[in-house]
Amino acid sequence: MSLGLYVHRTSALHAAPAGAKMLGLLGATTALLLFSSPPVLVTALAATLGLYALARLGPRELAFVPHLCAWVLLPLFVLQGVLSGWDTATRAVLRLAVLVLLAMLVSLTTRASDQIEALQRALRPLARFGVSPARLGLLLSLTLRFIPLLATWVHEVREAQRVRGLEHHPIAVLIPLLVKTLRTADALAEAIDARCFDAEDPP
């Protein structure tokens, strides 16, 4: 399951509570580990694809599947087949395919903020041990925000260093990137304060 992949559609799956979907994923994972006969796995795969249709997600949202097959499932199938036999390989690949598709389905139909709120609720019992669910939730949110931002900065810094002939010098790229990241972290902390976030008193 990944955060920040949400694709907006009007469907029952989109409307379902994030916590229920995440629990459903956990349940499905456990069930697939317990019951892994090929007919069960094929049925699970068909049901999962049915859920994609129910969520009104199409080929565009399934564009990751060929990459998944080429880079993960096929090599795994060959490796397992050679090492443990083709029956085990078929089960392993089918199980992994269903689990990845289900995890992606949860990500595609659930807003990052809803997933984070569900996680925060699940982590609330840990508050008595000094864990702050609000802080952890915010940490996840900021991580999501920072990933595309970092990618842009890497590009900018590399461009700037290319002009100076230092494009392939890792230190020349890393140091400005680190400085920029720390400065932005300070600025973001101010912005979060300005928008009334309080880790001790979570929403």
Added chain:
Amino acid sequence: MIQLHAVHHHFGDRPVLQGLELTLSERRIGVVGGNGSGKSTFARLLNGLLVPERGRVLVDGLDTRTDARAVRRQVGFVFQNPDHQIVLPTVEEDLAFGLKNLKLPPAEVSERVTTALRRYDLEPLRHHPAHLLSGGQKQLLALSGVLVMAPRYIVFDEPTTLLDLRNRRRFAQAIHDLPQTAIVVSHDLELLRDFERVLVFDEGRVVLDDVPATALDTYERSMA
């Protein structure tokens, strides 16, 4: 009304603000000054992001030192770089961030977010990843993220610096149309021409406090 009484602040050994004594009651107040003159520090004092080493800042009678949370509900802050202000990955989620911090009921969060999206034609971008917006859209999202919280005052720290001419004009109009009191720190002197009052900062002091025609012309001459 925002009042500053004998406000002093240092960064290390360097004095950044020296004995500020101000009452801010006009609806549109501009703040200008050279780099390092103390204007951004001044802006951060107004909503309690920074507490003065000496002196007091009062927002409608609330002291930023002792009532910081209540002050932040009254005073919104728009930063120079919207990338430093957008916290959550999509437009809708980011707009809801401040409202959830205020613990508003979900129905009201949803209603306020929708109103904010319509205000600046951001509705088609509701589920859009925030990092893929244009610079102008990001700055409008940052402003919307503050406006949804319905503050009485909004402080802007050089809000148009990163915008092109079209977006600068659009943002200037957005500030112009705000019902709130706006305190705008800017190097964009045209933005402040129709304001009611302009403060000119130099070396941590307000060296001129006048209507824009006088204050901006004097400031421009001093920078020539």
